[in-house]
Amino acid sequence: MSRYNAKTVEAKWQAVWAEQRSFEVEANLTLPKYYVLEMFPYPSGRIHIGHVRNYTMGDVVARYKKAQGFNVLHPMGWDAFGLPAENAARDKGVHPADWTYANIAHMRDELKAMGLSLDWSKEIATCHPGYYGHQQKLFLDFFEKGLVYRKESWVNWDPVDMTVLANEQVIDGKGWRSGAVVEKRKLDQWMFRISDYSEDLLDSLEKLDRWPDRVRLMQQNWIGRSQGARISFEIIGEDKPLEIYTTRPDTLFGASFMAVSADHPLTQRLAKDNPAIKDFVAECHRMGTSEEAIEKAEKKGVDTGLEVAHPFIPGKTLPVYVANFVLMDYGTGAIFGCPAHDQRDLDFARKYGLEVTPVVAPDNADPEIGDTAYTGPGKIINSDFLNGMEVEAAKAEIIRRLEEMGKGTAKINYRLRDWGLSRQRYWGCPIPMIHCVKCGTMPEREENLPVKLPDDVTFDKPGNPLDHHPTWKHVKCPGCGGDATRETDTMDTFVDSSWYFARFCSPRADQPVEREKVDYWLPVDQYIGGIEHAILHLLYSRFYSRAMKVTGWSDIDEPFAGLFTQGMVTHETYRSEKGEWLLPEEVGHNDAGDLVELISGKPVTIGGIEKMSKSKKNVVDPGAIIDKFGADAARWYVLSDSPPDRDMEWTDAGATGAWRFVQRLHRFILEHIEAACPVHAPEPEEFPEAAKNLRKSAHKTVAKVTENIENLHFNNAIARIYEFMNALGDFKSDGTEGAKWALREGMEIIVNLVAPMMPHLAEELWQMLGHDTILVETRWPQAIKALTVEDKVTMAVQVKGKLRATIEVALDEQAKIVEEIALAQKSVQNAIGENTIRKIIVVPNRIVNVVI
RNA sequence: GCCCCUGUGGCGGAAUUGGUAGACGCGACAGACUCAAAAUCUGUUGUCCUUAGGGCGUGCCUGUUCGAGUCAGGCCAGGGGCACCA
Numbered sequence: 001m002s003r004y005n006a007k008t009v010e011a012k013w014q015a016v017w018a019e020q021r022s023f024e025v026e027a028n029l030t031l032p033k034y035y036v037l038e039m040f041p042y043p044s045g046r047i048h049i050g051h052v053r054n055y056t057m058g059d060v061v062a063r064y065k066k067a068q069g070f071n072v073l074h075p076m077g078w079d080a081f082g083l084p085a086e087n088a089a090r091d092k093g094v095h096p097a098d099w100t101y102a103n104i105a106h107m108r109d110e111l112k113a114m115g116l117s118l119d120w121s122k123e124i125a126t127c128h129p130g131y132y133g134h135q136q137k138l139f140l141d142f143f144e145k146g147l148v149y150r151k152e153s154w155v156n157w158d159p160v161d162m163t164v165l166a167n168e169q170v171i172d173g174k175g176w177r178s179g180a181v182v183e184k185r186k187l188d189q190w191m192f193r194i195s196d197y198s199e200d201l202l203d204s205l206e207k208l209d210r211w212p213d214r215v216r217l218m219q220q221n222w223i224g225r226s227q228g229a230r231i232s233f234e235i236i237g238e239d240k241p242l243e244i245y246t247t248r249p250d251t252l253f254g255a256s257f258m259a260v261s262a263d264h265p266l267t268q269r270l271a272k273d274n275p276a277i278k279d280f281v282a283e284c285h286r287m288g289t290s291e292e293a294i295e296k297a298e299k300k301g302v303d304t305g306l307e308v309a310h311p312f313i314p315g316k317t318l319p320v321y322v323a324n325f326v327l328m329d330y331g332t333g334a335i336f337g338c339p340a341h342d343q344r345d346l347d348f349a350r351k352y353g354l355e356v357t358p359v360v361a362p363d364n365a366d367p368e369i370g371d372t373a374y375t376g377p378g379k380i381i382n383s384d385f386l387n388g389m390e391v392e393a394a395k396a397e398i399i400r401r402l403e404e405m406g407k408g409t410a411k412i413n414y415r416l417r418d419w420g421l422s423r424q425r426y427w428g429c430p431i432p433m434i435h436c437v438k439c440g441t442m443p444e445r446e447e448n449l450p451v452k453l454p455d456d457v458t459f460d461k462p463g464n465p466l467d468h469h470p471t472w473k474h475v476k477c478p479g480c481g482g483d484a485t486r487e488t489d490t491m492d493t494f495v496d497s498s499w500y501f502a503r504f505c506s507p508r509a510d511q512p513v514e515r516e517k518v519d520y521w522l523p524v525d526q527y528i529g530g531i532e533h534a535i536l537h538l539l540y541s542r543f544y545s546r547a548m549k550v551t552g553w554s555d556i557d558e559p560f561a562g563l564f565t566q567g568m569v570t571h572e573t574y575r576s577e578k579g580e581w582l583l584p585e586e587v588g589h590n591d592a593g594d595l596v597e598l599i600s601g602k603p604v605t606i607g608g609i610e611k612m613s614k615s616k617k618n619v620v621d622p623g624a625i626i627d628k629f630g631a632d633a634a635r636w637y638v639l640s641d642s643p644p645d646r647d648m649e650w651t652d653a654g655a656t657g658a659w660r661f662v663q664r665l666h667r668f669i670l671e672h673i674e675a676a677c678p679v680h681a682p683e684p685e686e687f688p689e690a691a692k693n694l695r696k697s698a699h700k701t702v703a704k705v706t707e708n709i710e711n712l713h714f715n716n717a718i719a720r721i722y723e724f725m726n727a728l729g730d731f732k733s734d735g736t737e738g739a740k741w742a743l744r745e746g747m748e749i750i751v752n753l754v755a756p757m758m759p760h761l762a763e764e765l766w767q768m769l770g771h772d773t774i775l776v777e778t779r780w781p782q783a784i785k786a787l788t789v790e791d792k793v794t795m796a797v798q799v800k801g802k803l804r805a806t807i808e809v810a811l812d813e814q815a816k817i818v819e820e821i822a823l824a825q826k827s828v829q830n831a832i833g834e835n836t837i838r839k840i841i842v843v844p845n846r847i848v849n850v851v852i
Numbered sequence: 853g854c855c856c857c858u859g860u861g862g863c864g865g866a867a868u869u870g871g872u873a874g875a876c877g878c879g880a881c882a883g884a885c886u887c888a889a890a891a892u893c894u895g896u897u898g899u900c901c902u903u904a905g906g907g908c909g910u911g912c913c914u915g916u917u918c919g920a921g922u923c924a925g926g927c928c929a930g931g932g933g934c935a936c937c938a
Contacts, residue, residue: 003891042938082938155936166936214856218933221855291934295853325853344853416935423936493938532932534856539935567858568932640877641864646857647931654864657878663891719866719876726876796872801919803872827905841918847871851918 004666006630010760014115022776023117025073027505027520034070035521036062037501039529039537040077043103043125044084047110050530050569052622053638053648056757057566057714058528059116060639063756064709066117067780073521075504076111076118078104080127081493083166085427089459096427097455100127110623114631115760117776122507126496131503132429133450134512135495140432140443141551147193150441153420154289157185162462164424167290184285189422190431190489194543198223198414200557201542210562212645215534222535224415229399230332231408233258233308236317242266242308245331245413249402250394251338253383254359256349258308259301259323261333267304267322276302277322284324291327299347300324311407312384323348329417339373346373359383360391419540421492426457426465428490435487439479444486448478451486464488497537498544501527501559518554527560530568531645538563564712567647625655632758633658639714639757661722662761665754668728669747669765675733676744679770684737691742697727698742698749699787705753706783714757721753744769752781797822798849799831807848815842822848 017023027033038058041051062074078100085096092099104125111118124131142148156165160178164187169176194201202223205216229249232241242258260267262284271278280302287293301323310316318336325344326335339349340358346369349356356369362378380386385401386394402408422431430451432444444451454472457465466472466488477484501524505517529537538560545559625634637658642648687695701724708717728746733739748769755762755775766775790811795818797805805825809818819840822828828850835852842848 039938044938079938084937164936167934168937170936218856222934224855289936292853295934297853419935425936492936494936497938530932530938531857533938535933536935537938643865646865648864651864651878653878660891661877667892715865716876722876794872798872798919801917806872830905839918841871843871843919846868847919849871849918 004663004761004764006632006662006760009764010113010115010631013760013763014112016763016774017115017117017776020774021121022774023072023074023119024121025071025119027517028071029520031071032069033073033521034062034065034526035073035501035524036065036526037075037504037524037528039527039533040079040497040500041107042079042082042084043100043107045103045106046621046623047107048569049622049638051111052114052634053569053644054528054530054566055111055114055116056635056638057564057644057712058526059114059118059635059759060709060714060756061526061528061712062117063759063776064780066776067752067755067778069779072117073122073504074116074118075122075124075507076116076120077122077124077500077504077507078107078126079493079497079500080104080125081132081428081490081496083425083427086425086459089427095455095457097127100125100427110626113626114635117759122504124500124503124507126429126493126500127427129450129452130508131500132496133452134503134509135429135491135499136432136444136449136451137446138499138512138548138551138553139491139495140446140449141553142192142547143433143443145547145550147196147547147550149191149193150188151191151418151420152186153189153191154184155187155189155424156289157183159183163464167288170288170290173286173288173293181286182288184287184289187422187424189420190433190487192419192421192543192547194419194540195414195416197543197546198225198416200546201416201539202414204542204557208558208561208563211560212563212565215531215538215563215565218534219539222416222539226413226415228331228411228413229395229402229408230411231311231336231402233311233318233336235320236307236309238306242320242334243332244334244336245411246336247413248338248341248395249398249408250380250383250386250389250391251341251359252310252312252336252398253386254338254340254357255310255318255336256339256355256357257337257345257352258318258320259326259335259337259345259348260304260320261326261328262322262324263328264322264326264333266320266334270304270306270322274304277304280322280324287324294325294327297324299344299351301348301352303352311402311405319354321348321352330415331413340369341373341375343373343375346371357382359386419492419494419543421495422489423492424464424467424488425490426453426459428493429496430466431487431489431491433487434475434477434484436477436479436482436484438482439477439484441487442477442479442484445478453490466490494537494540498540499548501541502545502548502554513548513553515554518556522554522556523559523561526562526564528564528566531565532568534565564645566644567642569648629655629659630662630760632761633662636661636718636758640718641715643715644712661725662758665725665750666761666765668725669751669768672743672747673768673770675740676747677737677740679744681741681744684741686736687738687742688734688736690732690734691736691739694727694731694742694746695784696787696790697724698746699783701753702749702781702783703788706780709756717753718757721750724750724753749781751775752778793845795822795845796847797825797828798847799828800852801849802831804828804831812844815844818842818848822850 036058038054062072066072080100085100088094088099089096156170158165158175158178158180160180161175165175170182173182175182202225205219226247228245228247230243230245232243234241262281271281287297301321304320304322306320307317308320337345339346339356341360358369359380359382360378361381362376377391380389380394399410432451434442434444436442454469457469459465461468473486473488475484475486502513502518505521506514541559545556548554622634637655641654701720704720705717733743751762751765763775792808793811794806794808796803797807805827807821832852837850837852839851
């Protein structure tokens with residue numbers, strides 16, 4: 001018998017779909033639309049299992065929705081700007097564009113081999129001027145509406161390579177290539193005013209009811225709305241007060257010091273003639289720019305010698321410190337320290353011998369403070385007029401008093417900062433601005449868009465190639481026509497991915513988007529991607545859709561109506577003797593069974609199981625899997641083994657099981673087609689008992705699989721299909737018309753249910769079943785309700801919560817009768833023994849619990 | 853450090869959302885077919901008590917409940933994000 005040949009069959013159906021343009025769609029107001037989108041990939045060179053998982057999930061949804069009669073938009077593109085292309089240019093001497101387009105070509109072939117229902121006619125790449133030119137247009141529109149501005153902000157500076165480093169390029173405070181200690185440096189940078197939308201971005205999370213709760217929670221915490229107070233402290237001997245922000249004004253009587261940021265104007269002024277402060281500020285600037293680095297550093301400070309007056313305790317003064325844990329970007333860049341009720345303040349106070357006065361007493365607990373600050377609720381003590389109040393009441397009262405005195409006010413603060421989009425790199429979208437000595441910073445004229453990247457660049461010098469290009473930046477000012485220079489910074493690649501979903505609606509339009517198209521297709525109905533994008537990418541995209549509304553490009557606030565965050569695909573990490581990351585295929589076992597580097601035979605260290613990432617090289621090439629077992633088996637495997645929202649560790653064993661199922665289903669249809677009735681035969685009047693049961697099983701499966709796919713529980717859908725396959729295998733036909741008909745029905749149903757996951761095999765089987773239509777144009781099966789309900793149920797009988805028997809009763813049987821049957825069981829009687837029955841709980845159709 | 857998530861057999865996981873823990877798959881073991889292997893098929897497979905029948909069992913500890921994998925509180929372990937990786 002011929003075995004199923006995945007390779008030829010898959011190629012055959014891919015050709016058919018391409019020829020029939022099965023997945024190319026146009027906006028059509030007479031049809032209900034459904035927009036399925038998976039996060040587009042970075043063209044790193046080859047697809048990895050994470051992509052296979054992500055795109056298979058999206059494909060199942062897309063094919064399922066199409067079978068449900070929706071007009072489905074399912075596009076694909078490339079997040080093609082970014083650092084790795086420049087690294088390749090430096091390391092291998094390849095031009096970033098050549099490297100990127102070669103990678104795209106290879107990965108496109110790989111994706112096509114997966115048989116995804118993508119509309120390839122809508123493919124876009126963000127590094128193409130046809131894309132980024134429109135991004136520049138959007139930037140200019142945003143600039144005109146005041147959504148973009150320029151501000152000095154901090155970057156990681158490598159003093160040896162004379163270049164700006166990304167956070168991931170800073171390892172233990174040192175540059176990854178030079179090894180030099182990284183400094184913070186201030187540069188003029190372009191910013192988006194995302195913080196203007198803090199409140200809206202926060203409040204609108206409520207409406208995103210098809211987003212995972214955890215993502216909404218993460219965004220909520222990220223935006224970080226806090227209700228607090230601004231308080232001004234009089235600095236002794238100074239005219240201007242010190243403004244602070246606090247979320248705990250109720251602890252003001254426990255204040256023992258003030259702390260200001262190293263970047264606070266007061267600090268900068270004092271540093272001029274105080275070497276100790278100057279040195280300390282310099283030390284702070286040697287810390288990285290990441291919040292993690294700042295939080296993990298030892299809490300340190302330096303006394304400025306200044307003192308402030310306590311607003312409520314006459315004669316009491318507090319010393320002012322410059323401290324490394326106070327952020328200039330948050331609040332006012334200055335705080336009061338209340339060590340008893342804030343851990344950082346406590347660490348700091350212990351280090352510098354500052355006083356620790358508890359002012360909140362937890363109920364029935366000793367307010368003695370050791371090494372742990374008390375941050376819980378309680379009653380206020382040691383605080384004059386606040387004594388005896390609960391924390392919340394005390395906050396309100398002290399703000400009222402401060403307002404009376406004109407020394408403070410209630411203030412809502414957000415943690416969310418404006419989005420710095422400037423990057424000092426070549427391989428990104430040029431910022432279309434021009435600096436003129438006379439006119440200042442001017443937007444480029446629209447007719448000059450796109451501002452294209454120059455091709456002739458070199459990466460042999462440190463710094464930004466655009467900056468040392470001989471001619472590119474020298475232009476005439478669009479205002480006065482005089483000599484001027486182009487902005488040489490390019491945009492953060494998050495900008496590219498903040499509107500690509502809108503561009504897909506009209507990917508070849510000569511403006512960023514066409515209104516009718518985005519009005520029809522947006523928002524994305526189901527967006528699928530990694531949880532690692534839970535905050536930044538999704539938040540930036542939400543901001544972008546608001547900004548595009550302000551500039552008239554669309555009318556939606558929220559770009560993604562439904563979001564699904566798939567778990568990451570993880571894999572062990574490997575390092576060579578020298579500490580370099582190694583790909584799994586570079587690693588193997590030697591004769592002695594030790595893990596070694598295959599080329600050199602040198603030992604390999606196994607690291608943790610971590611998210612697959614380019615930088616750690618712990619990636620698996622799925623090409624080999626597809627080559628060996630076919631795309632259908634690979635798709636089936638990534639869906640079957642783990643719940644889609646959880647992390648999945650790649651193992652080779654699972655793929656074999658999927659492959660076996662492909663064979664089993666194919667063989668079953670092949671061997672049983674003769675035993676089934678002809679295609680489109682009319683339904684007979686009578687069914688033998690076994691056929692009735694098969695039909696019940698089939699229709700229950702349809703109902704469950706439909707529900708599972710709706711909820712994206714693909715692993716459960718597959719388990720149900722396996723169960724039905726087992727039922728089909730167990731079916732004994734008696735040769736009657738009813739049996740033949742039920743067998744065909746079962747076979748057709750399983751082929752339909754399997755189709756979104758294994759589309760090639762399903763098409764092939766559909767044809768074998770005698771159909772001359774193709775499955776991608778076939779409607780999803782409907783479960784017959786009457787066949788999905790049973791008239792009998794099995795109920796569990798517990799005595800004192802322990803299972804003692806199971807009983808079979810009629811569906812929705814009266815509680816009294818159920819009790820009788822339950823108590824009649826011998827094992828139940830044994831368990832009850834001499835005890836008296838106190839109560840019997842009957843949960844209909846589920847369980848009986850006899851309480852003794 | 854801060855925020856979020858996860859923890860169930862040898863393994864991936866299921867559990868009608870508080871109601872029979874371990875569906876389905878992988879692996880393993882035994883058998884059938886075969887000269888043999890592969891493939892396929894059948895059966896067994898949480899654990900302990902030699903069996904009948906029971907005991908124990910969802911990271912750990914406490915609690916709520918007739919009943920807890922599921923809810924609450926406290927721990928432990930692993931993972932993700934922390935604003936210039938994408």
